[in-house]
Amino acid sequence: MYSIRILKIIPFCGFAILAGHTLLRGHEMLTIEKKPPTVIRAVAPPFIPFVFNETAVAEVVVEARIDPQGKVTLAKMISASYFRDSSFEDAAKQWLFEPSNSKEQRIANIKFVMRIMPKTTLPSELTTIYRYPAEIEIRSPVFTPHITADPLPIKEERPKQKSKP
Secondary structure: OOOEEEEEOOOEOOEOOOOOEEEEEOOEEEEEOOOOOOEEEOOOOOOOOOOOOOOEEEEEEEEEEEOOOOEEEEEEEEEEOOOOOHHHHHHHOOOEEOOOOOOOOEEEEEEEEEEEEOOOOOHHHOOOEEEOOOEEEEEEEOOOOOOOOOOOOOOOOOOOOOOOO
8 A cells, every 4th residue: 555645746947856656647746655654553443233143344445644743634435345434534533653754744545344253253363453554453253133122013903892882
């Protein structure tokens, strides 16, 4: 995963020199940094059961804009496999990255993976895992809802009694 900085081209004798890989698009220069921003603090969203009685994996990717101090200033969900929930953007806003020497904003894609594990999974494997460069996997056992009452009860119809004249 690469972060992208957008810089305006200022013509100087027809040349522009920038370090790293550069791409020209219209009047903007995109610089792709080889090293993604280093994560200092990663925050996982609360686990949301998204299927019942089975294993599954849901992935959500949030684009985070990072200021020079390493704080996330804007988080926007760019893809989701099962559902969309603002808790992913809220969690991404709490991430902290290493400060930058540049005054430019950086962009990082944060990937959240919600994994429903089999009931036989050991408790030691039901943990949240961080993966480089910016991925969090939240694990939970299969969720079986507890139903204490029928949500749509069928009303018993009693025969109407005939009134006597």
